[in-house]
Structures are given as structure tokens and as C-alpha cells.
Amino acid sequence: MNFLTQAVSYIFTAENWLGPVGLAARILQHLEYTAAAVAVSAVIAIPIGLIIGHTGRGTLVVVSAVNGLRAVPTLGVLLLGVLLWGLGLVPAMAALTLLGIPPLLASTYAGISNVDSTVVDAARAMGMTEMQVLLHVEVPNALPLILGGLRTATLQVVATATVAAYASLGGLGRYLIDGIEVRQFHIAVVGALMVAALALILDAALAWAVWASVPGTGRLRREPVGSGGFRMSR
Amino acid sequence: MHYLLTHLPAAWTLTVIHLRLSLLPVLAGLAIALPWGVLIHRRAVLRRLTTVTASVIFTIPSLALFVVLPLLIPTRVLDEANVIVALTLYTTALLVRAVPEALDAVSAQTRDSATALGYTRIKRMLKVELPLSIPVLTAGLRVVVVTNIAMVSVGSVIGIGGLGTWFTEGYRANKSDQIVAGIIVIFVLATVMDTLIMLAGRLATPWERASGAGRRRRQLRAPIVGGAR
Numbered sequence: 001m002n003f004l005t006q007a008v009s010y011i012f013t014a015e016n017w018l019g020p021v022g023l024a025a026r027i028l029q030h031l032e033y034t035a036a037a038v039a040v041s042a043v044i045a046i047p048i049g050l051i052i053g054h055t056g057r058g059t060l061v062v063v064s065a066v067n068g069l070r071a072v073p074t075l076g077v078l079l080l081g082v083l084l085w086g087l088g089l090v091p092a093m094a095a096l097t098l099l100g101i102p103p104l105l106a107s108t109y110a111g112i113s114n115v116d117s118t119v120v121d122a123a124r125a126m127g128m129t130e131m132q133v134l135l136h137v138e139v140p141n142a143l144p145l146i147l148g149g150l151r152t153a154t155l156q157v158v159a160t161a162t163v164a165a166y167a168s169l170g171g172l173g174r175y176l177i178d179g180i181e182v183r184q185f186h187i188a189v190v191g192a193l194m195v196a197a198l199a200l201i202l203d204a205a206l207a208w209a210v211w212a213s214v215p216g217t218g219r220l221r222r223e224p225v226g227s228g229g230f231r232m233s234r
Numbered sequence: 235m236h237y238l239l240t241h242l243p244a245a246w247t248l249t250v251i252h253l254r255l256s257l258l259p260v261l262a263g264l265a266i267a268l269p270w271g272v273l274i275h276r277r278a279v280l281r282r283l284t285t286v287t288a289s290v291i292f293t294i295p296s297l298a299l300f301v302v303l304p305l306l307i308p309t310r311v312l313d314e315a316n317v318i319v320a321l322t323l324y325t326t327a328l329l330v331r332a333v334p335e336a337l338d339a340v341s342a343q344t345r346d347s348a349t350a351l352g353y354t355r356i357k358r359m360l361k362v363e364l365p366l367s368i369p370v371l372t373a374g375l376r377v378v379v380v381t382n383i384a385m386v387s388v389g390s391v392i393g394i395g396g397l398g399t400w401f402t403e404g405y406r407a408n409k410s411d412q413i414v415a416g417i418i419v420i421f422v423l424a425t426v427m428d429t430l431i432m433l434a435g436r437l438a439t440p441w442e443r444a445s446g447a448g449r450r451r452r453q454l455r456a457p458i459v460g461g462a463r
Binding site: 083 | 410
């Protein structure tokens with residue numbers, strides 16, 4: 001318990017928050033890596049998920065891409081990237097982006113393809129073009145699931161961004177790696193506590209976004225649509 | 235590729251450690267989550283409480299948990315036991331949600347028919363509800379196993395054995411060949427385990443093949459799994 005009290009008192013000491021290697025700067029770096037990686041994953045995964053979900057073609061591609069990418073170890077990709085491209089943001093971004101793609105791709109695809117087919121047909125019958133059907137009917141209905149995928153992706157990336165420190169990058173992982181390296185375990189615990197807190201806050205914010213995105217009166221019902229992990233197919 | 239072919243015995247030793255670290259938690263998690271999931275399935279308050287607790291556990295990054303656990307349980311910082319306990323926590327947290335949701339998939343008519351045929355509640359659970367929930371459970375198990383295999387490799391950052399040591403060693407020695415070898419072995423390991431569980435799930439549910447219903451919808455569940463990998 002000694003490490004824990006030491007860590008807490010470290011966190012509650014104002015000067016540890018300041019400066020270029022202070023807690024505040026590390027948190028910002030951590031958020032930067034996370035936001036950038038999740039954004040790139042979304043730019044890659046969401047359009048593919050939308051197209052395949054809408055057309056229903058290439059389902060097998062999504063399933064195998066999702067399963068395959070899940071099996072790729074992020075740490076290995078990161079360290080390989082550093083050896084190939086040198087230290088810097090590129091290897092970390094590549095590794096974290098690969099991590100963020102599977103949940104986003106799976107949830108976008110599942111969200112679009114699970115939209116009630118009668119609703120989609122009704123939209124077509126009213127004369128909507130395929131683009132309108134996708135953007136005005138399917139996407140709003142799939143939004144809770146898509147944001148649920150974004151939530152999963154963010155959670156995994158924010159947790160895994162700690163390993164960026166192993167490749168001499170910044171972020172909250174620095175405390176974890178450095179603390180263990182120099183056997184100052186309370187420093188490692190500081191990193192652990194801060195990452196956990198950051199993950200919890202981000203997750204709560206995104207959980208709220210998922211809830212707020214439920215279309216119509218759905219959010220007033222008790223059933224949490226996009227929040228449960230296993231609630232992909234209703 | 236060359237590194238892998240010249241280091242096959244080492245690869246095997248590390249694979250055994252890796253599998254032990256990633257699969258023991260799955261067994262422990264199943265042993266806890268199955269009875270607990272069955273128990274809370276029809277109890278709304280308990281179920282909600284469990285779901286919330288489970289999602290909070292997910293958000294704790296695995297690397298953070300590996301480091302903090304020795305403060306809470308009597309192990310040393312670099313013990314294997316930390317990884318096993320931490321992954322057991324994640325596994326349980328995921329399965330404890332998956333079990334009741336798998337049981338939800340059993341239709342009310344099926345349950346009623348079983349009751350009408352004279353099944354007691356316990357017998358109905360063991361012979362009707364649990365077998366019928368296998369497909370959804372298998373989906374959860376597959377995710378857990380693949381995630382655990384990836385998470386164990388992160389443990390190497392804090393000095394825990396397994397195939398991840400090839401990443402850290404290769405990085406320090408500037409041998410990209412060794413890292414590639416590690417990625418290949420872990421990828422193959424995860425894919426093989428994933429396929430094995432899928433096949434076991436199919437073998438255990440011959441009726442699914444006959445009807446073919448519902449399989450397509452179940453293929454893409456994306457449960458929320460936190461933790462560094």
C-alpha cells in the first residue's frame with residue numbers, strides 16, 4: 001500500500017503537474033496520440049463499413065479483416081515500426097491505428113446492415129436516392145452502434161498508447177516505463193492511475209454520446225441500445 | 235522469417251508460456267462467470283450492477299493493472315501471477331455479461347416447452363438453456379482468447395515472459411527479424427485458437443448447422459474490451 005500512498009501524494013503535488021515533462025503535458029500528449037490514431041482509424045474504417053453495410057457485398061472481407069487485425073499484436077507493430085522508420089509519431093500512429101480499425105469497422109458494418117429492412121425499403125419507396133437512404137436513414141439509425149464502436153476503439157487506443165513510451169515517445173506511459181526501469185514503483189503507479197482515470201473519463205463521455213445519439217424516443221426507453229458490448233444485433 | 239526458422243525450439247518454449255498466461259485466465263474466468271451469469275440472468279438489479287462493474291473493469295488498461303495489482307494482492311511486481319489475475323479479471327468481466335446475454339437468446343417458447351415436458355429449473359438450465367446459448371458464448375470466448383493472447387505480449391514491457399519478449403529483445407538488439415518472427419507466431423497462435431474455439435462451438439451445436447439461422451447475424455459482435463494490447 002506504501003507505493004499507492006506515495007503515488008497519490010505525487011499526483012496531489014502541484015509542481016508535478018507543471019513543465020514540459022509534468023503530468024499535464026503528459027496527459028495532453030497521451031490525448032493527442034489517442035485522438036490522432038482514432039481519427040485515422042475512423043477515416044479508414046467508417047467509409048468501408050458504410051459501403052459494405054449498405055450494399056451487403058464483401059461481408060466476408062469485413063469479418064476476416066476484423067478477426068485478422070484483432071490478432072495483430074500492437075507492441076510488435078510499434079517496435080518494428082520504430083526499427084524501420086525511426087523514432088517518432090509515425091510508428092506509434094501506425095500501430096494504434098491498426099488497433100482502432102477492427103471495432104470501428106465491425107460496428108459500422110453491423111450498425112448499417114442491422115437497420116430494419118422495411119425502414120430502408122420505405123425510404124426507397126419515397127424516392128430517396130441510394131445516397132440519401134444511406135446518409136438520412138441508415139446512418140442516423142446506426143449511429144448508436146457506430147459511436148459504440150468509436151467508444152471501444154478509443155478505450156483500446158487510450159489504454160495501449162501507454163506502450164508508445166517504450167519507443168521513447170511521451171504520454172502517460174512514460175511514468176509506467178520509467179518507473180519500472182529505475183525501480184521507482186510509485187512512479188509506475190502514478191502512470192497506471194492516471195491512464196485508468198483518463199480511460200474512465202473518456203469512456204463515460206462517449207457512453208453519454210452513444211446514449212444521446214439514439215434516434216427518436218429510443219433513448220427514453222430503458223434498453224441501452226449501443227452501450228452493451230454484445231448488443232450488436234437486436 | 236529466417237529468425238523464426240532458426241529459433242523454433244525457443245519459439246515453442248515461449249509459446250507454451252504465452253498460452254499458459256493467456257488461457258489459464260479464460261478457464262478461471264469461465265469458472266466464475268458461468269455460475270454467476272446464470273444466477274443473475276433473471277435478477278434485474280444484480281444484473282445491472284454486474285454490467286456496470288464489468289464495464290468499469292474493462293476501462294482499466296492492462297499495463298496499468300499489471301503494475302497496480304502487486305499492491306493489492308501479495309505478489310511481487312514482476313510475478314506471472316499478476317498477469318494471470320489481471321487477465322482473469324478482464325475475462326470474467328466480459329463473460330459475466332456474455333453469459334446472461336447468451337441466455338437471453340433462448341426463446342420463451344423453448345423454455346416453456348421444456349417446462350411443459352417436465353424439466354425442473356435446474357435441469358432446464360443444464361439441458362436446454364445453456365446448450366442453446368453456446369453460439370453466443372462461443373463468440374464471446376473467441377474475443378476473450380484473441381484479446382488475451384495480444385495482451386500477454388504487452389506484459390513483456392514490464393518484464394513478463396511469453397512471446398512478447400521477442401519484441402523487447404529484438405527492439406533492444408535492433409533485430410527487426412526477431413520482431414517480425416514474434417508478430418507471426420502471435421498472429422498464428424491467435425488465429426489457430428480462434429478457429430479451434432469456433433470449431434468446438436460448431437461441433438457442440440449440430441442443430442445450428444441444420445437450421446443455419448442466426449449465424450450470419452452473430453458473426454460480427456464487437457464487445458467492448460479495454461486494456462492495452
